[in-house]
Amino acid sequence: MLAEFMIAAAVIGLIVIASTQALLISNRLAAASRVLTGARAVLQRNIDTALTTTFTQASEPAILAVTTGPQVWDDDGGADNTVQIAVQDNNGIILAKGALTRNVVKLANSDNADIRQITFSLNYTYLGRNVTMAMSTIRSRDD
Numbered sequence: 001m002l003a004e005f006m007i008a009a010a011v012i013g014l015i016v017i018a019s020t021q022a023l024l025i026s027n028r029l030a031a032a033s034r035v036l037t038g039a040r041a042v043l044q045r046n047i048d049t050a051l052t053t054t055f056t057q058a059s060e061p062a063i064l065a066v067t068t069g070p071q072v073w074d075d076d077g078g079a080d081n082t083v084q085i086a087v088q089d090n091n092g093i094i095l096a097k098g099a100l101t102r103n104v105v106k107l108a109n110s111d112n113a114d115i116r117q118i119t120f121s122l123n124y125t126y127l128g129r130n131v132t133m134a135m136s137t138i139r140s141r142d143d
Contacts, residue, residue, distance in 0.1 A: 035096045035126045038086040043135040050118045056143045073102035098124030115140045
């Protein structure tokens with residue numbers, strides 16, 4: 001009887017330990033997914049701005065200005081050349097920051113139209129991992 005009790009206690013102990021570890025890993029993966037979603041939102045916000053801002057011969061917005069290569073694009077107004085990706089709601093603690101870059105090139109075409117390819121890249125580190133994401137779009141003048 002005592003041997004059965006000891007075996008049952010050991011099995012229950014192993015189940016509790018395994019369940020706790022599984023919950024901790026699951027929580028860590030969920031947090032990483034939230035940060036990844038925040039990073040995608042930053043990129044998509046900038047792509048949407050590039051697509052919806054007025055772009056005419058008389059008005060060229062800074063977001064569509066041709067670059068000589070990737071340049072830092074600080075779109076959150078912090079003037080620190082980083083963007084906030086994830087912030088903890090209750091305390092305002094920043095969980096992840098990243099470096100956002102913008103690269104705009106003119107695309108050659110047979111009509112000599114002003115067509116630009118805009119690429120935004122975001123580099124950040126979360127849970128000791130370096131992550132790089134990028135989104136691109138193509139835009140031409142409105143007139």
